[in-house]
Amino acid sequence: MLLALAQWLAQDVRFFSVFNYITLRTVFAAMTALGISFLVGPKMIRKLTTYKIGQSVRSDGPQTHLVKAGTPTMGGALILISIAITTLLWGDLRNQYVWVALLATLGFGVIGWVDDYRKVVHRNPKGLSAKAKMFWQSIIALAIGFYLWSSASLPAHTELIVPFLKFLVFPLPAVLFITLTYFVIVGSSNAVNLTDGLDGLAIMPTVLVSGALALFAYVAGNAVFSKYLGIPYIPGAGELAVFCGAISGAGLAFLWFNAYPAEVFMGDVGALALGAAIGTVAVIVRQELVLLIMGGVFVVEAVSVMIQVASYKLTGKRVFRMAPLHHHYELKGWKETQVVVRFWIITILLVLLGLATLKLR
C-alpha cells in the first residue's frame, strides 16, 4: 500500500521514488515487523496469560520441561499479524508471488490456530486430528503447486536446480512439479513444528533461513544478478525479499519473548505457518534443495522422528533416547540452552553453505 502511495507521490516529489527499491523496502519491512511485534508483544502475552491460554506439557517428555506448563502459547499469532501487516504495507500488492506466499502462510496459520485453540481453550489434548491437519495442509500445498505450475511463463519457473552444479537442471513435468511443491511446503511446515520444542529453537533458524531466502529472492528477481550468478531469472520474485524481511523482523522480535526462559510459545499457529512460508518462498525462487541444506536442523529433527517411529515399529527398539532430536541431547545431559545455541550455530554454518551455492557452481 505504501509503495502505491509512494509511486503516486513520486509523480510530484521525486524523493518518493526511492521506495521503488526492493532493498530499502526489505529493510523497512524488517524494522516495521520488529516494531509491531515489540509494541503488541507484551500486551498479547498479558492477554494470553489472563485468558489462561497456556501450554500443556507432555508428561512423557523430559522432566525439566514440566515447569514450562502454563506458559502462554499461540504467540505465533503475533508473528503472523506482524508479517501480514508489514507485507501489506511494504510489498507490491500487484505481485502474484507476494499473495501466494502470504496466503500460504496465513492458510497454514489457520490450521495451526484451530489445532492450538482446540488443545488449549477446549482442553482437547488431541486438538485437530492428524488426518484433518494433513488433509488441509495438502489442499493448500497442492493449490499452491497447481497455481505456480499454471502461471509459469518460462521453463526456468518449473525446473529443479541442483546446488553447486551449474549445468545440472531438471525440467519438471506438471505432476512432478506439483508433487515436489507439496512435499517441500508440507514437509517444511511440519519440520519447523517438530523443531519447536525448546525455547527459541525454531524461531532463530527460521529468521536465518528467511534472511538468506530474501537474498535468493532478490537475486532471482534481478535479471543482471541472476545471469551473473547463473541462477534462474524469475521476474517478480524479488518482491519476496520484502516478505522474507518481514519474517526475519517479526521472528527476531518474537525471540525477544521466546528466549529461555520463554514468556510465550509460538504454538502450531506460528510453527506451521512459518515452515510453510519458507517452503513456499523456496519453491517460487527454485531453491528447494538449497532450503534442504539451510534448513538442515529442521530436516534432521523431522528425520529423527521418522527413524524413531520406524525403528520402534519394526524392531521394538529406539534409536534415540527421545525424539525429536533436541530431546535426545537433553537426555544426554546437555542443558536446554546449550542444545538451542548449538543448533543455532549449526544453522548459521548451513545458511552460509547455502549462500555459498550462489557463487560456487
Next chain:
Amino acid sequence: MNMDKQTKKRGTQALGETHVSAANVMVTPNAQVRFWIITILLVLLGLATLKLR
C-alpha cells in the same frame, strides 16, 4: 554509569548492563539473547550505512 563515589549510592544494581538486567528481572540466558538481538540490529544498522548515504 555507577555513581558510588559522589553519592554513595549505586546508579545501577551492578556494574555492566548485563548484570543490571540479570539482577532486575531477567534470567541470564534471557538477558544474553536479548543483548544478541540488540547487537544484530546494530550490525544491520551499521551495514545499512553502506547503502543509506
